[in-house]
Amino acid sequence: xxxxxxxxxxxxxxxxxxxxxxxxxxxxxxxxxxxxxxxxxxxxxxxxxxxxxxxxxxxxxxxxxxxxxxxxxxxxxxxxxxxxxxxxxxxxxxxxxxxxxxxxxxxxxxxxxxxxxxxxxxxxxxxxxxxxxxxxxxxxxxxxxxxxxxxxxxxxxxxxxxxxxxxxxxxxxxxxxxxxxxxx
Numbered sequence: 001x002x003x004x005x006x007x008x009x010x011x012x013x014x015x016x017x018x019x020x021x022x023x024x025x026x027x028x029x030x031x032x033x034x035x036x037x038x039x040x041x042x043x044x045x046x047x048x049x050x051x052x053x054x055x056x057x058x059x060x061x062x063x064x065x066x067x068x069x070x071x072x073x074x075x076x077x078x079x080x081x082x083x084x085x086x087x088x089x090x091x092x093x094x095x096x097x098x099x100x101x102x103x104x105x106x107x108x109x110x111x112x113x114x115x116x117x118x119x120x121x122x123x124x125x126x127x128x129x130x131x132x133x134x135x136x137x138x139x140x141x142x143x144x145x146x147x148x149x150x151x152x153x154x155x156x157x158x159x160x161x162x163x164x165x166x167x168x169x170x171x172x173x174x175x176x177x178x179x180x181x182x183x184x
Contacts, residue, residue: 001046001047001048001049001163001164001166002047002049002161002162002163002164003043003044003045003046003047003161003162003164004043004044004046004060004103004159004160004161004162005039005041005042005043005044005159005162005176006041006043006044006070006156006158006159007039007040007041007156007157007158007159007160007179008040008041008072008127008155008156009154009155009157011154012040012074012152012154013039013040015150015152016040016088016127016129017040018148019129019144019145019148020032020033020129020130021033022144022148023129023130023141023144026140026144028130028137028140028141028144029130029132029133029137031130031131031132031133031170032128032129032130032131034172035172035173036165036172036173036174036175037173037174037175037176038173038174039160039174039176040127041127041162042090042125042126042156043118043125044100044103044118044159045103045104045107045110045114045115045118045119046114046115046117046118047113047114047115048113048115049113050110050113051113056110056161057161057178059106060161060178060180061178061180063102063103063106063107064159064180064182065180066183067099067159067180067182067183068182068183068184069155069156069157069182069183069184070093070095070096070099070155070156071095071153071154071155072090072091072093072096072154072155073090073091073151073152073153073154074088074089074090074091074127074151074152074153074154075089075091075151075152076088076089077089077129077142077145077146077149078126079138079142081138083131083132084130084131084132084133084134084137084138085126085128085130085131086128086129086130086131086133086138086141086142086145087126087127087128087129088126088127088129088149089124089125089126089127090125090126090127092125096125100120100123100125101120104119104120129141129145132170156182157181157182158179158180158181158182159180159182160176160177160178160179160180161176161177161178161179162175162176162177163175163177
């Protein structure tokens with residue numbers, strides 16, 4: 001399984017990783033903290049397969065070259081109760097929606113492999129804080145999250161293709177296999 005993910009400035013990455021570690025240290029959940037190589041991100045697309053990776057790499061690099069950093073503001077802590085996901089929600093801007101739409105138009109030939117939650121008109125951009133929480137864990141994680149939450153202005157500075165590794169239906173690794181840094 002693969003994901004296309006937007007990455008942030010170092011200071012915001014550290015902030016999210018500190019929350020992941022805090023949730024682990026408080027024994028609320030370790031599900032994000034224990035995924036090897038994961039970086040805080042906003043997922044643009046998820047594919048159960050990419051049939052021709054070498055061609056995808058060329059198209060990916062061509063599509064994202066010379067893209068400018070995208071300013072973004074995170075000021076909402078929220079949840080998807082049905083999947084037990086706690087996340088920080090960005091203010092959705094025209095720039096964020098536009099790059100997402102352009103990406104999916106450029107790669108529409110991969111739609112048959114795409115997770116429908118990440119396609120245009122169905123996408124809810126977010127940065128995950130915790131996943132697969134029980135209702136009891138969600139309450140504890142939200143309480144912890146509210147205590148740690150600070151609204152942030154940051155930038156999307158990079159995009160990567162990530163290879164997701166699973167064991168027993170649980171994500172255990174999230175390794176970036178190619179990435180492009182945006183221009184300042």
